[in-house]
Amino acid sequence: MPTDFTATRAAFALPEGMIYLDGNSLGPLPRAAAARLTHAVEKEWGEMLITGWNKAGWMDLPQALGDRIGRLIGAPDGTVVLGDTLSIKVYQALASALELNPGRKIILSDTGNFPSDLYMADGLARTLGQGYALRTVAPEEVEAAITSDVAVLMLTEVDYRTGRKHDMARLIAKAHAAGALVVWDLAHSAGAIPVDVTGADADFAVGCTYKYLNSGPGGPAFIYVAPRLADGVRPALSGWLGHEAPFAFDLDYRPGSGIERMRVGTPPILQMRALEASMDIWDQVEMADVRARSIELTEAFIEGVEGTCPDLTLASPRNPEERGSQVSFRHPEGYAIMQALIARGVIGDFRAPDILRFGFTPLYTTMEDVEGAVAILSEIMATAAWDRPEFRQRAKVT
Amino acid sequence: MPTDFTATRAAFALPEGMIYLDGNSLGPLPRAAAARLTHAVEKEWGEMLITGWNKAGWMDLPQALGDRIGRLIGAPDGTVVLGDTLSIKVYQALASALELNPGRKIILSDTGNFPSDLYMADGLARTLGQGYALRTVAPEEVEAAITSDVAVLMLTEVDYRTGRKHDMARLIAKAHAAGALVVWDLAHSAGAIPVDVTGADADFAVGCTYKYLNSGPGGPAFIYVAPRLADGVRPALSGWLGHEAPFAFDLDYRPGSGIERMRVGTPPILQMRALEASMDIWDQVEMADVRARSIELTEAFIEGVEGTCPDLTLASPRNPEERGSQVSFRHPEGYAIMQALIARGVIGDFRAPDILRFGFTPLYTTMEDVEGAVAILSEIMATAAWDRPEFRQRAKVT
Numbered sequence: 183m184p185t186d187f188t189a190t191r192a193a194f195a196l197p198e199g200m201i202y203l204d205g206n207s208l209g210p211l212p213r214a215a216a217a218r219l220t221h222a223v224e225k226e227w228g229e230m231l232i233t234g235w236n237k238a239g240w241m242d243l244p245q246a247l248g249d250r251i252g253r254l255i256g257a258p259d260g261t262v263v264l265g266d267t268l269s270i271k272v273y274q275a276l277a278s279a280l281e282l283n284p285g286r287k288i289i290l291s292d293t294g295n296f297p298s299d300l301y302m303a304d305g306l307a308r309t310l311g312q313g314y315a316l317r318t319v320a321p322e323e324v325e326a327a328i329t330s331d332v333a334v335l336m337l338t339e340v341d342y343r344t345g346r347k348h349d350m351a352r353l354i355a356k357a358h359a360a361g362a363l364v365v366w367d368l369a370h371s372a373g374a375i376p377v378d379v380t381g382a383d384a385d386f387a388v389g390c391t392y393k394y395l396n397s398g399p400g401g402p403a404f405i406y407v408a409p410r411l412a413d414g415v416r417p418a419l420s421g422w423l424g425h426e427a428p429f430a431f432d433l434d435y436r437p438g439s440g441i442e443r444m445r446v447g448t449p450p451i452l453q454m455r456a457l458e459a460s461m462d463i464w465d466q467v468e469m470a471d472v473r474a475r476s477i478e479l480t481e482a483f484i485e486g487v488e489g490t491c492p493d494l495t496l497a498s499p500r501n502p503e504e505r506g507s508q509v510s511f512r513h514p515e516g517y518a519i520m521q522a523l524i525a526r527g528v529i530g531d532f533r534a535p536d537i538l539r540f541g542f543t544p545l546y547t548t549m550e551d552v553e554g555a556v557a558i559l560s561e562i563m564a565t566a567a568w569d570r571p572e573f574r575q576r577a578k579v580t
Numbered sequence: 581m582p583t584d585f586t587a588t589r590a591a592f593a594l595p596e597g598m599i600y601l602d603g604n605s606l607g608p609l610p611r612a613a614a615a616r617l618t619h620a621v622e623k624e625w626g627e628m629l630i631t632g633w634n635k636a637g638w639m640d641l642p643q644a645l646g647d648r649i650g651r652l653i654g655a656p657d658g659t660v661v662l663g664d665t666l667s668i669k670v671y672q673a674l675a676s677a678l679e680l681n682p683g684r685k686i687i688l689s690d691t692g693n694f695p696s697d698l699y700m701a702d703g704l705a706r707t708l709g710q711g712y713a714l715r716t717v718a719p720e721e722v723e724a725a726i727t728s729d730v731a732v733l734m735l736t737e738v739d740y741r742t743g744r745k746h747d748m749a750r751l752i753a754k755a756h757a758a759g760a761l762v763v764w765d766l767a768h769s770a771g772a773i774p775v776d777v778t779g780a781d782a783d784f785a786v787g788c789t790y791k792y793l794n795s796g797p798g799g800p801a802f803i804y805v806a807p808r809l810a811d812g813v814r815p816a817l818s819g820w821l822g823h824e825a826p827f828a829f830d831l832d833y834r835p836g837s838g839i840e841r842m843r844v845g846t847p848p849i850l851q852m853r854a855l856e857a858s859m860d861i862w863d864q865v866e867m868a869d870v871r872a873r874s875i876e877l878t879e880a881f882i883e884g885v886e887g888t889c890p891d892l893t894l895a896s897p898r899n900p901e902e903r904g905s906q907v908s909f910r911h912p913e914g915y916a917i918m919q920a921l922i923a924r925g926v927i928g929d930f931r932a933p934d935i936l937r938f939g940f941t942p943l944y945t946t947m948e949d950v951e952g953a954v955a956i957l958s959e960i961m962a963t964a965a966w967d968r969p970e971f972r973q974r975a976k977v978t
Contacts, residue, residue, distance in 0.1 A: 225609075
């Protein structure tokens with residue numbers, strides 16, 4: 183059955199008069215989340231107290247939600263688990279991959295990766311010492327840079343600034359042929375485009391849930407480990423809930439079975455209840471439908487902006503097959519233009535130095551949103567409405 | 581002004597007829613938390629969406645809440661930050677301490693430490709290789725084991741099973757004299773007993789918020805770094821929000837100022853809003869009053885149980901100065917006895933192999949609770965009411 187996007191849009195609380203094109207930064211509120219949270223707070227935490235870990239199923243949420251996200255990224259049940267933040271999951275995956283590939287010391291990544299993935303990799307290499315190092319190249323040079331000294335190829339599939347999409351299957355094949363393992367960051371992929379970690383033969387994949395998966399501010403991250411590897415991983419972050427028997431309180435760490443060992447500490451139950459409300463919507467959605475609609479929306483947006491705003495330069499690939507579910511334009515005054523848009527109710531975001539970024543999320547973005555955003559943006563550009571001091575003044579977080 | 585414990589008790593939602601002596605495992609619900617969460621969900625996430633990071637002050641919550649917890653542990657403003665789980669914070673503190681003490685490779689801890697602290701230390705030592713190792717001794721042998729090869733002394737101040745309390749100031753002085761740094765786990769201290777990380781000259785301290793601090797299931801952890809060290813720490817978990825300028829999206833990591841660098845990924849806003857409701861109560865509380873009341877409650881409980889239950893053996897130190905805010909008893913059938921207690925509405929917990937554990941939390945535990953718990957426990961013991969199959973059958977989480 184084709185996805186009913188009218189129904190999915192109705193399931194989100196979107197402020198009246200706002201065109202929200204920033205779901206690639208923070209997804210909007212699923213209407214059911216408030217009641218779900220109230221129930222979790224009052225009936226679970228309030229009434230069950232400590233027994234909620236069993237009675238309310240809190241302890242099983244990280245895997246149960248992992249399975250539901252797994253469906254969206256081609257991961258079989260029992261291979262994805264929730265917890266921590268994306269940075270921590272990057273660290274876990276990288277540390278595991280390096281250990282599985284002894285004798286090699288290079289983490290290869292690209293300059294289009296999200297900076298904190300690079301920070302985490304650099305921090306890990308520095309902690310390991312002994313010649314471990316992060317090597318970064320330009321995105322278009324990655325394939326040629328997969329040499330025989332690379333231990334791990336770590337990439338974000340979709341560039342957070344431009345939306346440029348790597349060819350995951352091709353790069354994985356190249357990496358494996360060269361004896362390297364791969365870690366994929368799906369922050370701008372999960373829920374944005376079809377992903378098939380199984381078909382592409384990914385080793386590790388990580389992602390966040392507060393963007394396209396709408397789990398709310400600070401929702402937990404996820405990690406996928408290929409089943410062929412999971413039981414051979416010895417976690418660097420060897421936490422309580424990754425233990426084979428957490429409640430035996432053994433003094434020695436014995437990793438839990440498969441993906442369970444990638445759990446670390448106590449999972450954030452309230453954030454996971456919010457994610458559950460979103461996954462109830464996602465369970466009714468096919469990624470192929472999302473992709474088709476996303477391409478319609480992004481194509482219309484590009485055509486509309488290019489037709490009316492000659493001063494804006496497309497920063498995303500023109501071929502929809504080569505981009506994720508966002509469109510970016512460059513302008514030297516990008517920051518002020520984005521503030522002017524926000525003041526008119528069109529919410530995108532700005533990424534330094536000059537990128538206007540717009541996310542297209544078919545679960546709640548309509549063609550009317552696209553038309554409205556184009557009309558307002560073109561008016562702002564035609565009248566230079568962005569050229570005001572209050573739009574040029576930088577806020578702490580943009 | 582002395583703490584008004586009638587007012588603090590009234591601020592918590594405690595199920596009718598339940599005597600909750602497990603606040604050392606999961607604190608109960610502050611009544612104000614549900615409305616706080618609903619507001620955060622509907623008005624902040626729902627209406628502000630991405631702008632909530634500035635407008636609702638989300639980005640500042642980890643430090644703002646850190647300052648409020650700091651008051652309870654003797655930490656000045658700007659030295660405590662929230663985030664991640666306790667396991668991750670243990671890893672961060674340990675990795676930093678090891679790096680600040682080059683040339684030494686031993687992490688010293690004790691067998692009374694919470695096992696996952698040992699797991700994290702072991703995982704870190706294994707990741708570092710090169711001779712790094714975790715050495716554990718019995719709690720009473722710690723002082724003698726602080727030898728000149730110890731890089732870091734890592735201890736939990738209050739033993740999670742017995743409530744036995746280490747002499748923090750004395751052990752820190754001994755460690756510093758021997759050239760070692762210290763990492764203290766305050767999981768069973770923060771909000772339980774007066775702590776003075778400044779007066780005791782602690783280097784690093786970490787703790788969780790879902791026990792005595794009542795932040796709810798999976799609430800974030802905290803980390804303290806002594807101001808004299810903070811700007812010299814180079815974080816192993818070098819995450820986005822620990823960067824000097826996260827929104828500059830630089831490719832290179834530059835640690836933020838002081839405690840800010842111990843932030844890693846996106847903070848869990850919903851969990852922090854729940855913690856805020858609890859800190860509104862804590863802001864009205866003096867730890868000296870909590871300690872005095874805690875000793876009254878635990879002394880009365882020990883006297884009551886020892887007077888009526890000859891088969892139960894006190895596992896906690898008899899001298900209240902030597903224990904935290906919990907009391908434990910041993911019995912070979914401890915598991916079944918605890919199940920029988922829970923069935924009668926007295927909620928403590930069981931810790932393998934034979935420990936019945938009871939937490940006393942003056943913010944909401946009264947002398948009537950103590951008397952009621954003693955009466956029910958003594959009746960269960962006198963009638964062997966625990967000796968039933970349904971009480972002996974083990975659940976997954978206890």
